[in-house]
Amino acid sequence: MIKVNDEFFQRYVDVLVECLKIPTIYQQETVSDTEPYGKGVAQGYQWAKTLGPTLGFDVIETPGHAIAWVLGEGKQRVEAVSHMDVVGVGDDWSVDPFTAQIIDGKLYGRGTQDMKSALVATMMAMVYIKENNIPIKHQLRAVFGMDEERTMEDIGHYVKQEGQPLFAFTPDGAFPISGGEKGALMWTLKGNLSHPKLIRFTAGTACNVICDKAQFIVRERLAFVTKVADSLKVDYKAREIEEGVLVEVFGKAAHSSVPEMGHNAIVDALNILRYIAIDPKIKALYRTFKDAYGFGFDGNFKHPVMGDLTSGLHVLRIENGHLHGEVDVRYPLGVDSQQLTHHLQSLLKDIEVTLDYDARALLTDLGNPFVRECIRVYQQYTNDLESLPLISGGVTYAKMYDGVCVPYGIKDPRSSTPMLAHQKDEYIEIKYLRDVLNMMIEAMINIANV
Numbered sequence: 001m002i003k004v005n006d007e008f009f010q011r012y013v014d015v016l017v018e019c020l021k022i023p024t025i026y027q028q029e030t031v032s033d034t035e036p037y038g039k040g041v042a043q044g045y046q047w048a049k050t051l052g053p054t055l056g057f058d059v060i061e062t063p064g065h066a067i068a069w070v071l072g073e074g075k076q077r078v079e080a081v082s083h084m085d086v087v088g089v090g091d092d093w094s095v096d097p098f099t100a101q102i103i104d105g106k107l108y109g110r111g112t113q114d115m116k117s118a119l120v121a122t123m124m125a126m127v128y129i130k131e132n133n134i135p136i137k138h139q140l141r142a143v144f145g146m147d148e149e150r151t152m153e154d155i156g157h158y159v160k161q162e163g164q165p166l167f168a169f170t171p172d173g174a175f176p177i178s179g180g181e182k183g184a185l186m187w188t189l190k191g192n193l194s195h196p197k198l199i200r201f202t203a204g205t206a207c208n209v210i211c212d213k214a215q216f217i218v219r220e221r222l223a224f225v226t227k228v229a230d231s232l233k234v235d236y237k238a239r240e241i242e243e244g245v246l247v248e249v250f251g252k253a254a255h256s257s258v259p260e261m262g263h264n265a266i267v268d269a270l271n272i273l274r275y276i277a278i279d280p281k282i283k284a285l286y287r288t289f290k291d292a293y294g295f296g297f298d299g300n301f302k303h304p305v306m307g308d309l310t311s312g313l314h315v316l317r318i319e320n321g322h323l324h325g326e327v328d329v330r331y332p333l334g335v336d337s338q339q340l341t342h343h344l345q346s347l348l349k350d351i352e353v354t355l356d357y358d359a360r361a362l363l364t365d366l367g368n369p370f371v372r373e374c375i376r377v378y379q380q381y382t383n384d385l386e387s388l389p390l391i392s393g394g395v396t397y398a399k400m401y402d403g404v405c406v407p408y409g410i411k412d413p414r415s416s417t418p419m420l421a422h423q424k425d426e427y428i429e430i431k432y433l434r435d436v437l438n439m440m441i442e443a444m445i446n447i448a449n450v
Contacts, residue, residue, distance in 0.1 A: 173407025179389030257393030
């Protein structure tokens with residue numbers, strides 16, 4: 001069993017801190033041909049591109065989209081694939097999300113859980129294997145994509161360029177391994193919505209993040225607005241401004257695949273607004289998306305293994321008579337996404353519904369020898385023989401490979417650490433990172449020798 005010494009572990013922490021300080025958030029306003037995801041992500045791309053050769057690795061570029069560090073001369077390859085990009089930070093962090101502070105044994109920063117701790121663990125696993133001259137049969141790669149949180153087209157470009165590997169895992173899930181992933185789709189809503197009382201509605205940062213703050217401005221008496229909001233028992237603030245009454249509604253951010261861990265501020269805001277700006281489209285949006293399990297559009301599907309369909313309207317803008325919305329849905333096997341789209345369109349008759357993204361549901365072949373080896377490593381290091389493969393509602397790079405990639409780690413199913421991906425004050429415990437690093441090294445050695 002691999003057990004890194006204190007010096008090597010500190011090297012890992014130092015590289016991780018360096019990585020966390022890079023604000024690798026997609027920036028539409030700085031996108032260019034050479035920086036397809038904006039300057040922040042491009043900075044992370046250049047960092048990985050430069051660091052690899054300094055540590056002795058050949059680097060393969062899929063220009064702007066992905067970097068691969070390469071070890072070994074095998075005719076076939078296996079790889080660990082991670083994403084460099086992170087979601088936006090929102091408001092109300094108690095620490096700077098890009099200074100990587102360590103407080104009481106916890107490393108804080110955007111990406112600590114999702115997923116720079118794991119990415120750097122695969123980097124340092126490559127370093128460990130190389131520095132210790134550990135023999136491997138297959139070529140081994142650590143691959144770093146740049147746009148997982150949005151489209152995953154980055155790894156699509158990489159796989160198209162390099163072809164399918166023999167096997168891959170992405171440490172963007174949970175141990176002992178993912179038993180499968182729900183399908184995922186994104187609907188875009190567009191239409192005209194004009195009401196004399198509604199000036200502007202703004203909410204949401206990303207389709208895959210449950211909205212924690214929505215705000216709108218209305219032409220209405222403050223006393224009436226507060227009476228409505230108080231009666232609905234929502235968390236809000238309202239005050240008079242020059243344009244009218246500004247209403248801020250508060251929820252709780254969480255990853256869109258786990259609606260039970262968050263609270264959608266957009267739903268509460270629409271609930272208030274439907275009593276102030278009485279409009280059939282506002283009522284239809286509230287009725288359709290007030291439930292996080294698809295009941296509003298007859299999407300309440302349940303699979304005996306994969307569980308419930310989940311959904312959420314997580315981005316909504318209404319201004320100058322125009323409406324733009326983004327809906328995230330995670331669906332189990334047996335759901336026809338095209339049929340679901342047609343049904344939603346029938347409910348939102350005056351709003352255009354576009355299916356912009358659709359990734360199929362996956363089930364893991366637990367008999368695969370690479371998969372069995374990954375599970376064995378986890379069980380060997382933890383003596384946990386009870387935790388079962390987890391069905392995930394998350395969307396990972398596994399969907400971009402032709403059935404040869406599986407999510408593996410790094411969330412510990414026995415841990416009491418809250419899941420803070422896509423939330424404020426994201427952190428990971430330093431002591432747990434040593435276990436993660438050891439398991440990543442062992443797993444990468446073993447899959448390279450299956």
